[in-house]
Amino acid sequence: MTHATPPLSPTIADIKALIHREARRVTSYDVAIAAGVSQSAVSRCFKPGASVSKATYARVMQAAAELAYTPNAAARSLNTRRSNLVALIAPDLLHQQSPELLAELSRQFSLRGMRLVLFSQPREAAPGSLSEVWEHQLDGAIVAASLSEPQLAEFERRALPFVLFNLSVRDKNVNAVLCDQVGAARTMVARLAAAGHKRFAMIDGPAGSAMAQQRRRGVAERLAELGLAPPLCVSGEHDYASGARGLREIVARLGHAPDAIICGNDAMAIGCLDTARHELGLAVPGQLSVTGFDGMAQAGWLSYNLTTLRQPVRQMAQATADMLAGLIGTGNAGCERRVFSASVVEGATARLGPTA
Amino acid sequence: MTHATPPLSPTIADIKALIHREARRVTSYDVAIAAGVSQSAVSRCFKPGASVSKATYARVMQAAAELAYTPNAAARSLNTRRSNLVALIAPDLLHQQSPELLAELSRQFSLRGMRLVLFSQPREAAPGSLSEVWEHQLDGAIVAASLSEPQLAEFERRALPFVLFNLSVRDKNVNAVLCDQVGAARTMVARLAAAGHKRFAMIDGPAGSAMAQQRRRGVAERLAELGLAPPLCVSGEHDYASGARGLREIVARLGHAPDAIICGNDAMAIGCLDTARHELGLAVPGQLSVTGFDGMAQAGWLSYNLTTLRQPVRQMAQATADMLAGLIGTGNAGCERRVFSASVVEGATARLGPTA
Numbered sequence: 001m002t003h004a005t006p007p008l009s010p011t012i013a014d015i016k017a018l019i020h021r022e023a024r025r026v027t028s029y030d031v032a033i034a035a036g037v038s039q040s041a042v043s044r045c046f047k048p049g050a051s052v053s054k055a056t057y058a059r060v061m062q063a064a065a066e067l068a069y070t071p072n073a074a075a076r077s078l079n080t081r082r083s084n085l086v087a088l089i090a091p092d093l094l095h096q097q098s099p100e101l102l103a104e105l106s107r108q109f110s111l112r113g114m115r116l117v118l119f120s121q122p123r124e125a126a127p128g129s130l131s132e133v134w135e136h137q138l139d140g141a142i143v144a145a146s147l148s149e150p151q152l153a154e155f156e157r158r159a160l161p162f163v164l165f166n167l168s169v170r171d172k173n174v175n176a177v178l179c180d181q182v183g184a185a186r187t188m189v190a191r192l193a194a195a196g197h198k199r200f201a202m203i204d205g206p207a208g209s210a211m212a213q214q215r216r217r218g219v220a221e222r223l224a225e226l227g228l229a230p231p232l233c234v235s236g237e238h239d240y241a242s243g244a245r246g247l248r249e250i251v252a253r254l255g256h257a258p259d260a261i262i263c264g265n266d267a268m269a270i271g272c273l274d275t276a277r278h279e280l281g282l283a284v285p286g287q288l289s290v291t292g293f294d295g296m297a298q299a300g301w302l303s304y305n306l307t308t309l310r311q312p313v314r315q316m317a318q319a320t321a322d323m324l325a326g327l328i329g330t331g332n333a334g335c336e337r338r339v340f341s342a343s344v345v346e347g348a349t350a351r352l353g354p355t356a
Numbered sequence: 357m358t359h360a361t362p363p364l365s366p367t368i369a370d371i372k373a374l375i376h377r378e379a380r381r382v383t384s385y386d387v388a389i390a391a392g393v394s395q396s397a398v399s400r401c402f403k404p405g406a407s408v409s410k411a412t413y414a415r416v417m418q419a420a421a422e423l424a425y426t427p428n429a430a431a432r433s434l435n436t437r438r439s440n441l442v443a444l445i446a447p448d449l450l451h452q453q454s455p456e457l458l459a460e461l462s463r464q465f466s467l468r469g470m471r472l473v474l475f476s477q478p479r480e481a482a483p484g485s486l487s488e489v490w491e492h493q494l495d496g497a498i499v500a501a502s503l504s505e506p507q508l509a510e511f512e513r514r515a516l517p518f519v520l521f522n523l524s525v526r527d528k529n530v531n532a533v534l535c536d537q538v539g540a541a542r543t544m545v546a547r548l549a550a551a552g553h554k555r556f557a558m559i560d561g562p563a564g565s566a567m568a569q570q571r572r573r574g575v576a577e578r579l580a581e582l583g584l585a586p587p588l589c590v591s592g593e594h595d596y597a598s599g600a601r602g603l604r605e606i607v608a609r610l611g612h613a614p615d616a617i618i619c620g621n622d623a624m625a626i627g628c629l630d631t632a633r634h635e636l637g638l639a640v641p642g643q644l645s646v647t648g649f650d651g652m653a654q655a656g657w658l659s660y661n662l663t664t665l666r667q668p669v670r671q672m673a674q675a676t677a678d679m680l681a682g683l684i685g686t687g688n689a690g691c692e693r694r695v696f697s698a699s700v701v702e703g704a705t706a707r708l709g710p711t712a
Contacts, residue, residue, distance in 0.1 A: 025515065070514075084491075085492070117471050118472045278658040302631070
């Protein structure tokens with residue numbers, strides 16, 4: 001005796017159990033089965049502006065709720081060609097020395113419905129390969145690590161919008177948000193020279209850093225214009241230890257302290273300052289003026305009160321988000337450079353003369 | 357007289373021009389047209405193990421190269437259900453106070469072919485909504501912001517693997533990587549008490565922070581066991597300014613400095629230390645011992661040489677990446693808590709007695 005096979009009618013519980021057994025996400029297919037509608041009907045329910053009957057819509061929404069289904073961004077991005085993800089290509093040290101910048105960029109992009117994906121480079125040199133960046137579907141990129149010409153060309157070839165952050169490229173039109181490093185360095189030299197400093201030294205950032213090059217250029221240019229000797233430059237890695245090492249090297253090479261040491265960033269300036277005071281017994285700014293760059297939070301701590309140059313991090317992050325969101329939204333290829341000025345923070349570690 | 361329409365034969369240049377005009381990415385469809393093969397043949401060329409003729413493969417690879425086509429991760433993730441993206445759900449302050457941790461997590465995940473997507477929370481409280489997290493196709497999440505029970509349940513309902521970082525949840529089996537905050541706090545109290553400190557105060561982290569709660573609990577527990585008075589607790593926001601404000605409040609309420617102030621993290625301890633020395637003229641550790649938590653880089657700077665508790669950040673980041681990669685790879689639901697111990701950094705800001 002044979003029985004008729006009962007009709008197949010999977011319940012929500014059956015479907016949930018299946019999904020659980022397969023340890024996978026809920027898909028539009030699951031929702032379609034649960035609601036008894038086609039997969040394309042499910043898609044239409046989640047597509048703004050698409051038409052679907054009220055009854056179908058209600059069934060689909062009920063099934064979606066019971067299965068905890070969210071139409072995922074990856075699937076939608078294949079339709080809208082948007083992932084709402086933006087690469088941040090930056091040296092590791094960016095996070096360590098500008099955590100405020102990272103927090104601000106993250107906040108500004110998230111206000112625009114976008115999220116940062118971190119592509120950290122171990123050193124402040126050009127990244128070896130960007131193949132991992134191309135692997136993900138990204139809407140755009142913030143580039144804060146020095147890229148080679150072919151690497152920049154690759155962005156254009158792939159039509160991936162990008163904004164350079166604190167980098168500029170000579171003889172090439174690119175979108176960039178910058179702080180005027182050369183101008184900032186020139187200002188600091190002028191203020192120090194106006195207070196009578198004559199013998200300058202510099203603890204410089206790494207050779208591969210475009211930002212460090214510009215700061216060095218501004219210092220050298222302005223000293224030459226003022227008829228002062230070029231600075232004794234020693235090289236550092238933008239960290240505290242480099243500042244300590246740099247000061248020892250400068251004093252060893254000169255046989256004494258110079259009048260002023262301009263450091264390529266605040267972390268090195270703080271290392272230089274601590275070593276001057278606690279190891280070499282030098283009075284700062286009595287015997288030696290020490291200045292930094294960046295205006296990081298620690299520069300303002302009472303033990304330091306560092307004389308430095310503050311970059312307007314919040315405005316720069318906002319400009320970056322505005323610019324990149326604009327490029328992504330319009331596909332507009334017009335190029336713009338937004339250049340912000342640093343401001344002198346008159347701390348207690350350098351004798352400064354008046355503004356020219 | 358009519359002419360036969362010439363056969364349509366778009367060249368690579370035509371296709372490129374079209375893509376450029378539409379300001380869009382190159383798709384497998386473009387490659388298929390350029391190579392004169394089906395779209396599914398293109399897919400098979402980029403799918404490991406799929407079969408395709410040598411001639412087709414050569415044509416597709418040539419077209420892909422000329423169009424600069426990369427099969428994107430979003431498209432592939434729909435097949436493999438992998439995006440190689442992992443959410444980092446953390447308070448803003450994580451980046452500001454543990455930049456080393458962020459750099460290390462980014463490095464450890466990138467060694468495993470995965471990238472972090474930042475979901476920063478403005479405060480150290482539970483995030484209001486995780487809807488933005490569900491919107492993206494992510495393989496897993498690192499949760500370093502206190503979540504509510506329903507929020508944790510939502511991860512499970514969606515079968516999204518996650519690892520709690522420096523958070524634990526009572527009465528619930530979850531995967532977590534932790535530093536033993538209670539144990540660390542107990543050790544510091546014991547070492548301070550062994551040196552004769554009797555009147556303790558605490559500058560505590562924010563009320564919403566589970567980590568702060570545990571540090572506070574460890575301090576209170578051990579003081580009670582030693583028969584000492586409970587600490588005078590004032591609340592802070594884990595930043596430098598809170599340390600300064602906290603010290604002023606403690607001194608105002610007691611009418612004098614306590615013997616020791618245990619601060620909920622290093623930034624607050626440094627703020628407390630600077631204010632003690634430079635504003636209130638207190639000798640540290642002569643008149644007052646100050647201790648921190650975390651072992652951040654700045655704690656080791658010569659001006660501070662802070663007595664603190666160092667968390668093994670590198671090992672914790674590595675354990676997190678190992679654990680989450682394992683969960684994603686196997687879908688294994690087994691629960692594990694990996695608990696690391698902090699070590700005392702014997703700086704110069706507190707008088708410590710011997711280990712019990």
